[in-house]
Amino acid sequence: MLIKHHQSYQYYVQKLESFFNLKPSPEQPLTWPWTNPDNIDFWIKRDDLIHPTVSGNKWRKLKFALQQIKNTDTRHVVSFGGGYSNHLHALAYCCKALNIQLHAIVRGDYSQQLTPMLRDLQQWGADVQFVNRQVYQQRNCDEYLARLRRENHNAVVIPEGGSQDLALEGVGEIIGELTQPYDYIITPVGSGGTLAGLALASQYCDTRIIGIATLKGKGYLEELVSGLVGQRASVQNWLIEHEYHFGGYAKKTDELSAIIDEFERMTSIAVEPVYSGKMIAAVKDLVDRHYFKPQSNVLLLHTGGLQGARS
Numbered sequence: 001m002l003i004k005h006h007q008s009y010q011y012y013v014q015k016l017e018s019f020f021n022l023k024p025s026p027e028q029p030l031t032w033p034w035t036n037p038d039n040i041d042f043w044i045k046r047d048d049l050i051h052p053t054v055s056g057n058k059w060r061k062l063k064f065a066l067q068q069i070k071n072t073d074t075r076h077v078v079s080f081g082g083g084y085s086n087h088l089h090a091l092a093y094c095c096k097a098l099n100i101q102l103h104a105i106v107r108g109d110y111s112q113q114l115t116p117m118l119r120d121l122q123q124w125g126a127d128v129q130f131v132n133r134q135v136y137q138q139r140n141c142d143e144y145l146a147r148l149r150r151e152n153h154n155a156v157v158i159p160e161g162g163s164q165d166l167a168l169e170g171v172g173e174i175i176g177e178l179t180q181p182y183d184y185i186i187t188p189v190g191s192g193g194t195l196a197g198l199a200l201a202s203q204y205c206d207t208r209i210i211g212i213a214t215l216k217g218k219g220y221l222e223e224l225v226s227g228l229v230g231q232r233a234s235v236q237n238w239l240i241e242h243e244y245h246f247g248g249y250a251k252k253t254d255e256l257s258a259i260i261d262e263f264e265r266m267t268s269i270a271v272e273p274v275y276s277g278k279m280i281a282a283v284k285d286l287v288d289r290h291y292f293k294p295q296s297n298v299l300l301l302h303t304g305g306l307q308g309a310r311s
């Protein structure tokens with residue numbers, strides 16, 4: 001019985017590891033669809049193409065956490081997210097492939113109207129618990145997490161967005177895959193893990209990592225990133241621009257929608273309004289403001305997340 005379990009388990013692990021073999025994700029030249037007065041050389045790293053389901057930075061952030069779980073006896077994971085969470089979506093798919101039971105704590109009650117993301121979770125066998133804001137706020141409290149672990153077979157807890165120390169290493173692999181040096185790398189910022197991982201992995205390069213805040217979080221987001229970078233405090237090659245959240249998390253304006261439509265039409269690259277669309281709109285404005293050194297190399301990280309844009 002044990003051996004059988006072990007075999008099927010290995011099978012699923014191999015299935016997951018075949019995702020790794022799809023890497024590195026394409027690094028493509030990008031013809032900038034708007035005016036480019038300083039002749040910036042734009043490139044885009046297509047992490048949206050890593051895998052049809054587990055795309056983008058969430059797979060990067062989960063990779064080592066899942067490998068660690070796979071080396072323990074635990075077959076239960078608890079994690080957190082909203083009703084459209086790309087993190088829960090990627091995690092649920094991986095858990096199904098790895099034969100791990102996911103307990104998803106979801107902010108808000110969607111039981112009467114499941115989102116496409118939640119329907120996928122259900123289909124992949126996750127057990128979903130809807131909680132109100134007050135309960136959700138405890139998602140980083142030791143006592144609450146200890147209770148969740150107890151109630152769920154000593155589950156491993158993965159924080160919201162997958163952002164934790166183990167995630168930084170996975171994100172950092174992006175830097176190792178690059179085929180040329182860059183003056184700037186641009187990424188959207190939600191919980192800061194992607195920015196922290198990029199900054200850490202390029203601390204000895206001449207690259208500035210620019211995060212675009214996708215929510216109102218001046219000061220707070222910097223604290224999150226500094227917290228993740230932690231003792232490696234000499235990492236100072238990053239900053240966050242806060243002028244491009246378009247009203248807050250998952251909020252959008254007609255201006256943002258127009259920029260996204262135009263970008264998609266001109267480049268044939270799909271972006272979504274929560275993360276990558278805001279990054280594109282930000283870079284459009286930064287180019288107009290002569291933010292980048294003339295003729296510099298700029299890499300945009302396409303973090304994926306297109307599943308969240310389904311309505």
Ligand SMILES: *Cc1c(COP(=O)(O)O)cnc(C)c1O
Pocket residue numbers: 056057058086087161163188189190191192193194195275276303304305306
């Ligand atoms: C979660 C997410 C981000 C934000 O990444 P963080 O590491 O949380 O800052 C960016 N883009 C997409 C598509 C995401 O799903």
